[in-house]
Amino acid sequence: MALNVGARDVGNRSTAQGPSKQPDKKATGPTPDKPLFQLPQQIRANLDIELPDDDADRSRIIEACELRIEAALTVQKAIEHYGTETLFRYAGPAVRLIYRTQSWQYLWDPNGKPFRGFNPWCRSVGISKGQAYRMVNEEPVADALRSLNPGQLTTKQVDVLAPVLRQHDAARCRRVWEVATKMGGTDHKTLVKARDSLELPITVEQEDEEDGQPGGKRGPVVRFQAGRYDRESVRTAVQADPEFARILARDILDELKQLEGKGPDS
Known part of the structure:
Protein backbone atom coordinates (compact mmCIF):
# COMPACT_ATOMS: atom_id res chain seq x y z
CA MET A 1 0.00 0.00 0.00
CA ALA A 2 1.83 3.08 -1.22
CA LEU A 3 0.79 6.42 0.26
CA ASN A 4 2.25 9.62 -1.11
CA VAL A 5 1.01 13.06 -0.16
CA GLY A 6 2.45 15.87 -2.17
CA ALA A 7 2.17 18.73 -4.60
CA ARG A 8 4.26 20.49 -7.21
CA ASP A 9 5.46 23.93 -6.27
CA VAL A 10 3.42 26.86 -7.51
CA GLY A 11 4.82 29.28 -10.07
CA ASN A 12 5.27 32.40 -7.96
CA ARG A 13 8.44 32.76 -5.94
CA SER A 14 8.46 31.69 -2.31
CA THR A 15 9.69 34.02 0.40
CA ALA A 16 12.80 31.87 0.63
CA GLN A 17 13.82 33.53 -2.65
CA GLY A 18 12.80 36.95 -1.45
CA PRO A 19 9.40 38.66 -1.25
CA SER A 20 7.77 39.49 -4.54
CA LYS A 21 4.55 41.34 -5.21
CA GLN A 22 4.44 40.19 -8.82
CA PRO A 23 4.67 36.50 -9.77
CA ASP A 24 7.42 35.54 -12.20
CA LYS A 25 5.01 33.42 -14.18
CA LYS A 26 1.49 32.14 -14.08
CA ALA A 27 0.77 30.01 -11.06
CA THR A 28 0.12 26.39 -11.86
CA GLY A 29 -2.19 24.14 -9.93
CA PRO A 30 -0.69 21.58 -7.56
CA THR A 31 -0.13 18.14 -9.03
CA PRO A 32 0.35 14.96 -7.01
CA ASP A 33 3.49 13.67 -8.72
CA LYS A 34 6.02 15.29 -6.39
CA PRO A 35 5.91 13.56 -2.96
CA LEU A 36 5.91 15.90 0.01
CA PHE A 37 6.57 12.92 2.25
CA GLN A 38 7.07 9.21 1.73
CA LEU A 39 5.95 6.68 4.32
CA PRO A 40 8.63 4.27 5.53
CA GLN A 41 8.29 0.76 4.12
CA GLN A 42 7.68 -0.75 7.56
CA ILE A 43 4.80 1.64 8.28
CA ARG A 44 3.19 0.81 4.93
CA ALA A 45 3.57 -2.89 5.67
CA ASN A 46 2.04 -2.54 9.15
CA LEU A 47 -0.98 -0.70 7.78
CA ASP A 48 -1.84 -3.80 5.77
CA ILE A 49 -0.79 -6.35 8.34
CA GLU A 50 -3.15 -9.31 8.36
CA LEU A 51 -5.30 -9.46 11.47
CA PRO A 52 -5.67 -12.94 12.98
CA ASP A 53 -8.99 -14.71 13.52
CA ASP A 54 -10.92 -14.29 16.74
CA ASP A 55 -9.81 -17.68 18.05
CA ALA A 56 -6.10 -16.99 17.51
CA ASP A 57 -3.65 -16.76 20.38
CA ARG A 58 -4.26 -13.57 22.39
CA SER A 59 -0.63 -12.48 22.24
CA ARG A 60 -0.71 -12.73 18.43
CA ILE A 61 -3.95 -10.73 18.30
CA ILE A 62 -2.55 -8.03 20.56
CA GLU A 63 0.72 -7.75 18.64
CA ALA A 64 -0.96 -7.48 15.24
CA CYS A 65 -3.57 -4.97 16.43
CA GLU A 66 -1.02 -2.75 18.16
CA LEU A 67 1.21 -2.70 15.07
CA ARG A 68 -1.67 -1.68 12.80
CA ILE A 69 -2.96 0.97 15.24
CA GLU A 70 0.52 2.45 15.71
CA ALA A 71 1.04 2.61 11.94
CA ALA A 72 -2.33 4.28 11.40
CA LEU A 73 -1.59 6.88 14.09
CA THR A 74 1.80 7.57 12.49
CA VAL A 75 0.09 8.25 9.17
CA GLN A 76 -2.49 10.47 10.84
CA LYS A 77 0.22 12.60 12.49
CA ALA A 78 2.16 12.82 9.21
CA ILE A 79 -0.93 13.95 7.31
CA GLU A 80 -1.77 16.55 9.97
CA HIS A 81 1.80 17.87 9.96
CA TYR A 82 2.06 18.12 6.20
CA GLY A 83 -1.45 19.50 5.99
CA THR A 84 -0.32 22.37 8.20
CA GLU A 85 2.85 22.89 6.18
CA THR A 86 0.94 22.72 2.88
CA LEU A 87 -1.46 25.43 4.07
CA PHE A 88 1.50 27.54 5.22
CA ARG A 89 3.36 27.06 1.94
CA TYR A 90 0.56 27.63 -0.57
CA ALA A 91 -1.87 29.94 1.26
CA GLY A 92 0.95 32.02 2.78
CA PRO A 93 1.84 34.02 -0.36
CA ALA A 94 -1.85 34.84 -0.94
CA VAL A 95 -2.39 35.92 2.68
CA ARG A 96 0.73 38.09 2.57
CA LEU A 97 -0.40 39.73 -0.66
CA ILE A 98 -3.78 40.63 0.85
CA TYR A 99 -1.94 41.93 3.92
CA ARG A 100 0.66 44.02 2.03
CA THR A 101 -1.90 45.62 -0.29
CA GLN A 102 -4.54 45.93 2.47
CA SER A 103 -7.03 44.54 0.00
CA TRP A 104 -9.21 43.28 2.85
CA GLN A 105 -10.39 46.89 3.25
CA TYR A 106 -12.30 46.56 -0.03
CA LEU A 107 -14.18 43.42 1.04
CA TRP A 108 -17.41 43.01 2.99
CA ASP A 109 -18.10 40.71 5.90
CA PRO A 110 -21.06 38.29 6.04
CA ASN A 111 -23.16 41.05 7.66
CA GLY A 112 -22.69 43.31 4.65
CA LYS A 113 -20.27 45.65 6.41
CA PRO A 114 -16.63 46.41 5.59
CA PHE A 115 -14.18 44.19 7.46
CA ARG A 116 -12.95 45.91 10.60
CA GLY A 117 -9.45 44.54 10.21
CA PHE A 118 -7.14 41.98 8.67
CA ASN A 119 -7.82 39.27 11.26
CA LEU A 198 23.48 32.61 22.50
CA GLU A 199 21.64 33.81 25.61
CA LEU A 200 19.06 35.76 23.64
CA PRO A 201 16.19 36.52 26.01
CA ILE A 202 12.76 36.26 24.44
CA THR A 203 9.86 37.94 26.17
CA VAL A 204 6.45 36.35 25.79
CA GLU A 205 4.55 38.48 23.31
CA GLN A 206 0.91 39.40 23.64
CA GLU A 207 -1.24 38.76 20.63
CA ASP A 208 -2.61 41.92 19.08
CA GLU A 209 -6.21 42.87 19.63
CA GLU A 210 -8.85 41.15 17.53
CA ASP A 211 -8.67 43.74 14.78
CA GLY A 212 -4.93 44.34 15.00
CA GLN A 213 -2.32 43.45 12.44
CA PRO A 214 0.05 40.48 12.72
CA GLY A 215 3.78 40.86 12.40
CA GLY A 216 3.93 44.31 13.95
CA LYS A 217 6.39 45.42 16.58
CA ARG A 218 5.18 44.43 20.01
CA GLY A 219 6.49 45.58 23.31
CA PRO A 220 7.60 43.27 26.13
CA VAL A 221 4.98 42.01 28.54
CA VAL A 222 5.25 42.41 32.29
CA ARG A 223 2.76 40.53 34.43
CA PHE A 224 2.44 41.76 38.01
CA GLN A 225 1.50 39.18 40.61
CA ALA A 226 1.89 39.52 44.35
CA GLY A 227 4.71 37.38 45.69
CA ARG A 228 6.41 36.95 42.30
CA TYR A 229 9.05 39.20 40.81
CA ASP A 230 10.98 38.81 37.57
CA ARG A 231 13.70 41.43 37.51
CA GLU A 232 14.79 40.63 33.95
CA SER A 233 11.33 41.16 32.46
CA VAL A 234 11.02 44.44 34.38
CA ARG A 235 14.38 45.61 33.03
CA THR A 236 13.35 44.70 29.48
CA ALA A 237 10.05 46.58 29.81
CA VAL A 238 11.73 49.69 31.23
CA GLN A 239 14.24 49.78 28.39
CA ALA A 240 11.46 49.38 25.84
CA ASP A 241 9.27 52.18 27.19
CA PRO A 242 10.90 54.34 29.88
CA GLU A 243 8.05 56.86 30.00
CA PHE A 244 5.44 54.20 30.66
CA ALA A 245 7.74 52.71 33.32
CA ARG A 246 7.88 56.10 35.11
CA ILE A 247 4.08 56.37 35.11
CA LEU A 248 3.74 52.82 36.43
CA ALA A 249 6.35 53.41 39.14
CA ARG A 250 4.63 56.63 40.23
CA ASP A 251 1.26 54.91 40.48
CA ILE A 252 2.74 52.05 42.50
CA LEU A 253 4.38 54.52 44.91
CA ASP A 254 1.10 56.42 45.28
CA GLU A 255 -0.72 53.19 46.13
CA LEU A 256 1.94 52.32 48.71
CA LYS A 257 1.65 55.76 50.35
CA GLN A 258 -2.12 55.35 50.59
CA LEU A 259 -1.70 51.96 52.22
CA GLU A 260 0.85 53.31 54.70
CA GLY A 261 -1.43 56.26 55.50
CA LYS A 262 -4.34 54.00 56.39
CA GLY A 263 -2.32 52.19 59.05
CA PRO A 264 -2.98 48.69 60.39
CA ASP A 265 -6.25 49.64 62.11
CA SER A 266 -7.79 51.51 59.17
Missing part, protein backbone atom coordinates in the same frame (compact mmCIF):
# COMPACT_ATOMS: atom_id res chain seq x y z
CA PRO A 120 -11.61 39.24 10.77
CA TRP A 121 -11.05 38.82 7.04
CA CYS A 122 -8.67 35.92 7.70
CA ARG A 123 -11.27 34.18 9.84
CA SER A 124 -13.87 34.63 7.11
CA VAL A 125 -11.72 32.61 4.68
CA GLY A 126 -10.78 29.95 7.24
CA ILE A 127 -7.35 31.24 8.33
CA SER A 128 -6.89 31.52 12.09
CA LYS A 129 -5.11 34.42 13.77
CA GLY A 130 -2.15 32.20 14.65
CA GLN A 131 -1.85 30.93 11.08
CA ALA A 132 -2.01 34.48 9.73
CA TYR A 133 0.75 35.61 12.13
CA ARG A 134 3.01 32.81 10.94
CA MET A 135 2.33 33.50 7.27
CA VAL A 136 3.00 37.23 7.56
CA ASN A 137 6.02 36.73 9.82
CA GLU A 138 7.64 34.33 7.37
CA GLU A 139 8.51 37.15 4.95
CA PRO A 140 10.75 39.27 7.24
CA VAL A 141 12.40 36.11 8.64
CA ALA A 142 13.14 34.85 5.12
CA ASP A 143 14.52 38.29 4.21
CA ALA A 144 16.83 38.22 7.24
CA LEU A 145 18.11 34.74 6.33
CA ARG A 146 18.34 35.25 2.58
CA SER A 147 22.15 35.33 2.48
CA LEU A 148 22.21 31.91 4.19
CA ASN A 149 19.91 30.25 1.62
CA PRO A 150 17.59 28.67 4.21
CA GLY A 151 15.18 27.18 1.67
CA GLN A 152 11.47 26.89 2.39
CA LEU A 153 10.89 27.76 6.04
CA THR A 154 8.51 25.72 8.16
CA THR A 155 5.96 26.98 10.67
CA LYS A 156 8.10 25.80 13.60
CA GLN A 157 11.18 27.58 12.28
CA VAL A 158 9.24 30.83 11.92
CA ASP A 159 7.87 30.41 15.46
CA VAL A 160 11.41 30.39 16.85
CA LEU A 161 13.04 32.99 14.61
CA ALA A 162 10.32 35.66 14.31
CA PRO A 163 10.55 36.73 18.00
CA VAL A 164 14.37 36.82 17.73
CA LEU A 165 14.09 39.13 14.72
CA ARG A 166 11.50 41.40 16.36
CA GLN A 167 13.05 41.60 19.82
CA HIS A 168 16.70 41.67 18.71
CA ASP A 169 17.75 42.14 15.07
CA ALA A 170 18.41 40.43 11.75
CA ALA A 171 22.06 39.76 12.58
CA ARG A 172 21.14 37.76 15.68
CA CYS A 173 18.44 35.95 13.74
CA ARG A 174 21.07 34.84 11.23
CA ARG A 175 23.42 33.92 14.05
CA VAL A 176 20.83 31.57 15.55
CA TRP A 177 20.51 29.84 12.17
CA GLU A 178 24.29 29.57 11.77
CA VAL A 179 24.78 28.10 15.25
CA ALA A 180 21.94 25.62 14.72
CA THR A 181 23.53 24.54 11.43
CA LYS A 182 26.81 23.86 13.24
CA MET A 183 24.87 21.83 15.81
CA GLY A 184 23.69 19.57 13.03
CA GLY A 185 20.29 20.85 11.92
CA THR A 186 17.84 23.72 11.67
CA ASP A 187 14.77 21.96 13.04
CA HIS A 188 12.67 23.56 15.77
CA LYS A 189 14.46 21.95 18.73
CA THR A 190 17.95 22.74 17.42
CA LEU A 191 17.02 26.34 16.70
CA VAL A 192 15.75 26.71 20.28
CA LYS A 193 19.02 25.24 21.60
CA ALA A 194 21.02 27.61 19.41
CA ARG A 195 18.99 30.61 20.55
CA ASP A 196 19.41 29.65 24.21
CA SER A 197 23.15 29.03 23.77
Whole structure:
Protein backbone atom coordinates (compact mmCIF):
# COMPACT_ATOMS: atom_id res chain seq x y z
CA MET A 1 0.00 0.00 0.00
CA ALA A 2 1.83 3.08 -1.22
CA LEU A 3 0.79 6.42 0.26
CA ASN A 4 2.25 9.62 -1.11
CA VAL A 5 1.01 13.06 -0.16
CA GLY A 6 2.45 15.87 -2.17
CA ALA A 7 2.17 18.73 -4.60
CA ARG A 8 4.26 20.49 -7.21
CA ASP A 9 5.46 23.93 -6.27
CA VAL A 10 3.42 26.86 -7.51
CA GLY A 11 4.82 29.28 -10.07
CA ASN A 12 5.27 32.40 -7.96
CA ARG A 13 8.44 32.76 -5.94
CA SER A 14 8.46 31.69 -2.31
CA THR A 15 9.69 34.02 0.40
CA ALA A 16 12.80 31.87 0.63
CA GLN A 17 13.82 33.53 -2.65
CA GLY A 18 12.80 36.95 -1.45
CA PRO A 19 9.40 38.66 -1.25
CA SER A 20 7.77 39.49 -4.54
CA LYS A 21 4.55 41.34 -5.21
CA GLN A 22 4.44 40.19 -8.82
CA PRO A 23 4.67 36.50 -9.77
CA ASP A 24 7.42 35.54 -12.20
CA LYS A 25 5.01 33.42 -14.18
CA LYS A 26 1.49 32.14 -14.08
CA ALA A 27 0.77 30.01 -11.06
CA THR A 28 0.12 26.39 -11.86
CA GLY A 29 -2.19 24.14 -9.93
CA PRO A 30 -0.69 21.58 -7.56
CA THR A 31 -0.13 18.14 -9.03
CA PRO A 32 0.35 14.96 -7.01
CA ASP A 33 3.49 13.67 -8.72
CA LYS A 34 6.02 15.29 -6.39
CA PRO A 35 5.91 13.56 -2.96
CA LEU A 36 5.91 15.90 0.01
CA PHE A 37 6.57 12.92 2.25
CA GLN A 38 7.07 9.21 1.73
CA LEU A 39 5.95 6.68 4.32
CA PRO A 40 8.63 4.27 5.53
CA GLN A 41 8.29 0.76 4.12
CA GLN A 42 7.68 -0.75 7.56
CA ILE A 43 4.80 1.64 8.28
CA ARG A 44 3.19 0.81 4.93
CA ALA A 45 3.57 -2.89 5.67
CA ASN A 46 2.04 -2.54 9.15
CA LEU A 47 -0.98 -0.70 7.78
CA ASP A 48 -1.84 -3.80 5.77
CA ILE A 49 -0.79 -6.35 8.34
CA GLU A 50 -3.15 -9.31 8.36
CA LEU A 51 -5.30 -9.46 11.47
CA PRO A 52 -5.67 -12.94 12.98
CA ASP A 53 -8.99 -14.71 13.52
CA ASP A 54 -10.92 -14.29 16.74
CA ASP A 55 -9.81 -17.68 18.05
CA ALA A 56 -6.10 -16.99 17.51
CA ASP A 57 -3.65 -16.76 20.38
CA ARG A 58 -4.26 -13.57 22.39
CA SER A 59 -0.63 -12.48 22.24
CA ARG A 60 -0.71 -12.73 18.43
CA ILE A 61 -3.95 -10.73 18.30
CA ILE A 62 -2.55 -8.03 20.56
CA GLU A 63 0.72 -7.75 18.64
CA ALA A 64 -0.96 -7.48 15.24
CA CYS A 65 -3.57 -4.97 16.43
CA GLU A 66 -1.02 -2.75 18.16
CA LEU A 67 1.21 -2.70 15.07
CA ARG A 68 -1.67 -1.68 12.80
CA ILE A 69 -2.96 0.97 15.24
CA GLU A 70 0.52 2.45 15.71
CA ALA A 71 1.04 2.61 11.94
CA ALA A 72 -2.33 4.28 11.40
CA LEU A 73 -1.59 6.88 14.09
CA THR A 74 1.80 7.57 12.49
CA VAL A 75 0.09 8.25 9.17
CA GLN A 76 -2.49 10.47 10.84
CA LYS A 77 0.22 12.60 12.49
CA ALA A 78 2.16 12.82 9.21
CA ILE A 79 -0.93 13.95 7.31
CA GLU A 80 -1.77 16.55 9.97
CA HIS A 81 1.80 17.87 9.96
CA TYR A 82 2.06 18.12 6.20
CA GLY A 83 -1.45 19.50 5.99
CA THR A 84 -0.32 22.37 8.20
CA GLU A 85 2.85 22.89 6.18
CA THR A 86 0.94 22.72 2.88
CA LEU A 87 -1.46 25.43 4.07
CA PHE A 88 1.50 27.54 5.22
CA ARG A 89 3.36 27.06 1.94
CA TYR A 90 0.56 27.63 -0.57
CA ALA A 91 -1.87 29.94 1.26
CA GLY A 92 0.95 32.02 2.78
CA PRO A 93 1.84 34.02 -0.36
CA ALA A 94 -1.85 34.84 -0.94
CA VAL A 95 -2.39 35.92 2.68
CA ARG A 96 0.73 38.09 2.57
CA LEU A 97 -0.40 39.73 -0.66
CA ILE A 98 -3.78 40.63 0.85
CA TYR A 99 -1.94 41.93 3.92
CA ARG A 100 0.66 44.02 2.03
CA THR A 101 -1.90 45.62 -0.29
CA GLN A 102 -4.54 45.93 2.47
CA SER A 103 -7.03 44.54 0.00
CA TRP A 104 -9.21 43.28 2.85
CA GLN A 105 -10.39 46.89 3.25
CA TYR A 106 -12.30 46.56 -0.03
CA LEU A 107 -14.18 43.42 1.04
CA TRP A 108 -17.41 43.01 2.99
CA ASP A 109 -18.10 40.71 5.90
CA PRO A 110 -21.06 38.29 6.04
CA ASN A 111 -23.16 41.05 7.66
CA GLY A 112 -22.69 43.31 4.65
CA LYS A 113 -20.27 45.65 6.41
CA PRO A 114 -16.63 46.41 5.59
CA PHE A 115 -14.18 44.19 7.46
CA ARG A 116 -12.95 45.91 10.60
CA GLY A 117 -9.45 44.54 10.21
CA PHE A 118 -7.14 41.98 8.67
CA ASN A 119 -7.82 39.27 11.26
CA PRO A 120 -11.61 39.24 10.77
CA TRP A 121 -11.05 38.82 7.04
CA CYS A 122 -8.67 35.92 7.70
CA ARG A 123 -11.27 34.18 9.84
CA SER A 124 -13.87 34.63 7.11
CA VAL A 125 -11.72 32.61 4.68
CA GLY A 126 -10.78 29.95 7.24
CA ILE A 127 -7.35 31.24 8.33
CA SER A 128 -6.89 31.52 12.09
CA LYS A 129 -5.11 34.42 13.77
CA GLY A 130 -2.15 32.20 14.65
CA GLN A 131 -1.85 30.93 11.08
CA ALA A 132 -2.01 34.48 9.73
CA TYR A 133 0.75 35.61 12.13
CA ARG A 134 3.01 32.81 10.94
CA MET A 135 2.33 33.50 7.27
CA VAL A 136 3.00 37.23 7.56
CA ASN A 137 6.02 36.73 9.82
CA GLU A 138 7.64 34.33 7.37
CA GLU A 139 8.51 37.15 4.95
CA PRO A 140 10.75 39.27 7.24
CA VAL A 141 12.40 36.11 8.64
CA ALA A 142 13.14 34.85 5.12
CA ASP A 143 14.52 38.29 4.21
CA ALA A 144 16.83 38.22 7.24
CA LEU A 145 18.11 34.74 6.33
CA ARG A 146 18.34 35.25 2.58
CA SER A 147 22.15 35.33 2.48
CA LEU A 148 22.21 31.91 4.19
CA ASN A 149 19.91 30.25 1.62
CA PRO A 150 17.59 28.67 4.21
CA GLY A 151 15.18 27.18 1.67
CA GLN A 152 11.47 26.89 2.39
CA LEU A 153 10.89 27.76 6.04
CA THR A 154 8.51 25.72 8.16
CA THR A 155 5.96 26.98 10.67
CA LYS A 156 8.10 25.80 13.60
CA GLN A 157 11.18 27.58 12.28
CA VAL A 158 9.24 30.83 11.92
CA ASP A 159 7.87 30.41 15.46
CA VAL A 160 11.41 30.39 16.85
CA LEU A 161 13.04 32.99 14.61
CA ALA A 162 10.32 35.66 14.31
CA PRO A 163 10.55 36.73 18.00
CA VAL A 164 14.37 36.82 17.73
CA LEU A 165 14.09 39.13 14.72
CA ARG A 166 11.50 41.40 16.36
CA GLN A 167 13.05 41.60 19.82
CA HIS A 168 16.70 41.67 18.71
CA ASP A 169 17.75 42.14 15.07
CA ALA A 170 18.41 40.43 11.75
CA ALA A 171 22.06 39.76 12.58
CA ARG A 172 21.14 37.76 15.68
CA CYS A 173 18.44 35.95 13.74
CA ARG A 174 21.07 34.84 11.23
CA ARG A 175 23.42 33.92 14.05
CA VAL A 176 20.83 31.57 15.55
CA TRP A 177 20.51 29.84 12.17
CA GLU A 178 24.29 29.57 11.77
CA VAL A 179 24.78 28.10 15.25
CA ALA A 180 21.94 25.62 14.72
CA THR A 181 23.53 24.54 11.43
CA LYS A 182 26.81 23.86 13.24
CA MET A 183 24.87 21.83 15.81
CA GLY A 184 23.69 19.57 13.03
CA GLY A 185 20.29 20.85 11.92
CA THR A 186 17.84 23.72 11.67
CA ASP A 187 14.77 21.96 13.04
CA HIS A 188 12.67 23.56 15.77
CA LYS A 189 14.46 21.95 18.73
CA THR A 190 17.95 22.74 17.42
CA LEU A 191 17.02 26.34 16.70
CA VAL A 192 15.75 26.71 20.28
CA LYS A 193 19.02 25.24 21.60
CA ALA A 194 21.02 27.61 19.41
CA ARG A 195 18.99 30.61 20.55
CA ASP A 196 19.41 29.65 24.21
CA SER A 197 23.15 29.03 23.77
CA LEU A 198 23.48 32.61 22.50
CA GLU A 199 21.64 33.81 25.61
CA LEU A 200 19.06 35.76 23.64
CA PRO A 201 16.19 36.52 26.01
CA ILE A 202 12.76 36.26 24.44
CA THR A 203 9.86 37.94 26.17
CA VAL A 204 6.45 36.35 25.79
CA GLU A 205 4.55 38.48 23.31
CA GLN A 206 0.91 39.40 23.64
CA GLU A 207 -1.24 38.76 20.63
CA ASP A 208 -2.61 41.92 19.08
CA GLU A 209 -6.21 42.87 19.63
CA GLU A 210 -8.85 41.15 17.53
CA ASP A 211 -8.67 43.74 14.78
CA GLY A 212 -4.93 44.34 15.00
CA GLN A 213 -2.32 43.45 12.44
CA PRO A 214 0.05 40.48 12.72
CA GLY A 215 3.78 40.86 12.40
CA GLY A 216 3.93 44.31 13.95
CA LYS A 217 6.39 45.42 16.58
CA ARG A 218 5.18 44.43 20.01
CA GLY A 219 6.49 45.58 23.31
CA PRO A 220 7.60 43.27 26.13
CA VAL A 221 4.98 42.01 28.54
CA VAL A 222 5.25 42.41 32.29
CA ARG A 223 2.76 40.53 34.43
CA PHE A 224 2.44 41.76 38.01
CA GLN A 225 1.50 39.18 40.61
CA ALA A 226 1.89 39.52 44.35
CA GLY A 227 4.71 37.38 45.69
CA ARG A 228 6.41 36.95 42.30
CA TYR A 229 9.05 39.20 40.81
CA ASP A 230 10.98 38.81 37.57
CA ARG A 231 13.70 41.43 37.51
CA GLU A 232 14.79 40.63 33.95
CA SER A 233 11.33 41.16 32.46
CA VAL A 234 11.02 44.44 34.38
CA ARG A 235 14.38 45.61 33.03
CA THR A 236 13.35 44.70 29.48
CA ALA A 237 10.05 46.58 29.81
CA VAL A 238 11.73 49.69 31.23
CA GLN A 239 14.24 49.78 28.39
CA ALA A 240 11.46 49.38 25.84
CA ASP A 241 9.27 52.18 27.19
CA PRO A 242 10.90 54.34 29.88
CA GLU A 243 8.05 56.86 30.00
CA PHE A 244 5.44 54.20 30.66
CA ALA A 245 7.74 52.71 33.32
CA ARG A 246 7.88 56.10 35.11
CA ILE A 247 4.08 56.37 35.11
CA LEU A 248 3.74 52.82 36.43
CA ALA A 249 6.35 53.41 39.14
CA ARG A 250 4.63 56.63 40.23
CA ASP A 251 1.26 54.91 40.48
CA ILE A 252 2.74 52.05 42.50
CA LEU A 253 4.38 54.52 44.91
CA ASP A 254 1.10 56.42 45.28
CA GLU A 255 -0.72 53.19 46.13
CA LEU A 256 1.94 52.32 48.71
CA LYS A 257 1.65 55.76 50.35
CA GLN A 258 -2.12 55.35 50.59
CA LEU A 259 -1.70 51.96 52.22
CA GLU A 260 0.85 53.31 54.70
CA GLY A 261 -1.43 56.26 55.50
CA LYS A 262 -4.34 54.00 56.39
CA GLY A 263 -2.32 52.19 59.05
CA PRO A 264 -2.98 48.69 60.39
CA ASP A 265 -6.25 49.64 62.11
CA SER A 266 -7.79 51.51 59.17
